[in-house]
Amino acid sequence: MLSQPIHHDSPFPFFYVNSAFSDEESAALENLFLQDAEWQHRDGAFYRCSLRDVTENISATFRTEVLGRMREITKLPLINRVVVTAQRMLPGQAIGVHSDRPLVGYEIARLVVQLNKQWQAEHGGVLELFSSPEREAVFSVNPEYNKAFGFLLHVDSYHGVTEVNQPRQTVVFNFWHAANTPELAEHLQAMFADMHFSELPAALNPVASAAELSLPEDTTFRAGMAALALHRWGYDKTTVVTGYQHSAGLSVCDTKHAETYAAVLLADWVACLYRGSFDLVHWNILRRELEGIEVFTRLMPTWQLCLPE
Structure with missing residues (x-):
């Protein structure tokens, strides 16, 4: 065969x-x-x-x-x-x-x-x-x-x-x-349901407004979705802003804080996936970047679907 x-x-x-x-x-x-x-x-x-x-x-x-x-x-x-x-x-x-x-x-x-x-x-x-x-x-x-x-x-x-x-x-x-299943699609649909960027913290407003003046709409929309994922996972305003900047390409998240680093990278991935398509090269990079990092509780449902063992 x-x-x-x-x-x-x-x-x-x-x-x-x-x-x-x-x-x-x-x-x-x-x-x-x-x-x-x-x-x-x-x-x-x-x-x-x-x-x-x-x-x-x-x-x-x-x-x-x-x-x-x-x-x-x-x-x-x-x-x-x-x-x-x-x-x-x-x-x-x-x-x-x-x-x-x-x-x-x-x-x-x-x-x-x-x-x-x-x-x-x-x-x-x-x-x-x-x-x-x-x-x-x-x-x-x-x-x-x-x-x-x-x-x-x-x-x-x-x-x-x-x-x-x-x-x-x-x-x-x-x-x-294994990392792009119908179950993941259902999970992301629920996670981004009733999406309103107005629910994001006010601290993001000046950063997002400046980005929207110089970056393509697709880029800022994806960054907004990454920020929304972090917000809905329960992260503070500093992490939400960091996630937006990372996803928009304004800065690279190089924090030594393991949970913040993992959350920002995972938020960027789900935003790219939901907005675009499953990129095998990008997924392999994400897998290597997060290899060996603890699966934090509030990230666990999404992490297990995006990075199954």
């Missing part, structure tokens, strides 16, 4: 396997398209196909085996959650260039399995990879039968599918990072 993956780092981390599964396994996946079921039809400006969730139509044993191989191949701490989608494209349909950046609670990796027998170049449906949405494709993956393509999702994972001239069948396995 998924043996001898061929790895590439450009234009983003991905791998492919020419013969992904056994004949029996690939036939079972192909049978998913023969079952009577409701399909969700997407007919947007750039995303045209039909989808349906087939997770429960695949044995738990098979899903677990695929998850195990993906852990070995990606070297990522993937949780015991696998969602599988069948995708069908009909002649004339195509998928435009896009990036599936992992928002908070979203999957971090995908495995795309092609199930198109006797595929020929004129059939189309080629998966193309791009370094940016404005440039030409730098890598192509033909949708040949039992070929699998796996990749990590991030802000620059640009890809698309050329127009198909014959029906195209694909099964997509989705995987979640």
Whole structure:
């Protein structure tokens, strides 16, 4: 299963396997398209196909085996959650260039399995990879039968599918990072619910007002969210101001006080995550910075979701 993956780092981390599964396994996946079921039809400006969730139509044993191989191949701490989608494209349909950046609670990796027998170049449906949405494709993956393509999702994972001239069948396995789970998304939604920056201490006002005159709105908004996280965790006004300045890039939090340091870094992380997307590089830096530091009581619920053991 998924043996001898061929790895590439450009234009983003991905791998492919020419013969992904056994004949029996690939036939079972192909049978998913023969079952009577409701399909969700997407007919947007750039995303045209039909989808349906087939997770429960695949044995738990098979899903677990695929998850195990993906852990070995990606070297990522993937949780015991696998969602599988069948995708069908009909002649004339195509998928435009896009990036599936992992928002908070979203999957971090995908495995795309092609199930198109006797595929020929004129059939189309080629998966193309791009370094940016404005440039030409730098890598192509033909949708040949039992070929699998796996990749990590991030802000620059640009890809698309050329127009198909014959029906195209694909099964997509989705995987979640242990530090970006749906449970974390729910936690942050609750933490930032009914958000009003007016609840922040008055001591922050002159700092925030000055920052808003010279920094981009996204930067000051994220800094405000970091300050709000610290305030809602119960930290004093000095720590809230320090957190705002750190997140806005106005200063670096280099205090020797372990709890303040941990709280400021964690607040900056949850603000970035909630406002943007899960950045694996940034998360690894955070993990190294906080390694060995005590998990303080008021930070514990958020810490355990963002930095699971």
